[in-house]
Amino acid sequence: MFRLLLTYVLPLVLPTLIYVAWVSYARRRHDENSDDDLPGLKKGPLFWSLLAGLALTAAGLVTIALTSGVPPDAGTYVAPRLEDGKIVPPHFEKN
Numbered sequence: 001m002f003r004l005l006l007t008y009v010l011p012l013v014l015p016t017l018i019y020v021a022w023v024s025y026a027r028r029r030h031d032e033n034s035d036d037d038l039p040g041l042k043k044g045p046l047f048w049s050l051l052a053g054l055a056l057t058a059a060g061l062v063t064i065a066l067t068s069g070v071p072p073d074a075g076t077y078v079a080p081r082l083e084d085g086k087i088v089p090p091h092f093e094k095n
Contacts, residue, residue: 007064011056015049 075092082088 007060008057011060012053014056015052016046019045019049 070092073095075094078091078093080087080090
């Protein structure tokens with residue numbers, strides 16, 4: 001579950017959370033006597049933060065795919081099987 005959170009949810013949501021936190025901080029720091037507009041959530045930056053989240057998620061998944069796993073010459077894969085009423089888990093046998 002934690003791996004799913006780190007690889008899918010966090011990169012997708014992180015830019016949007018940063019943007020929402022910045023808007024919240026800017027609204028608290030806004031001077032009521034100034035002529036500036038009160039900062040708020042706008043469609044443009046919110047869209048770009050969601051797009052950045054998708055890009056981060058894709059980059060994370062590509063990185064995991066390229067840096068993890070078993071090398072092709074690790075051995076022969078032996079599938080799980082049933083022996084004497086017990087399940088023998090899958091494993092690799094060295095060549």
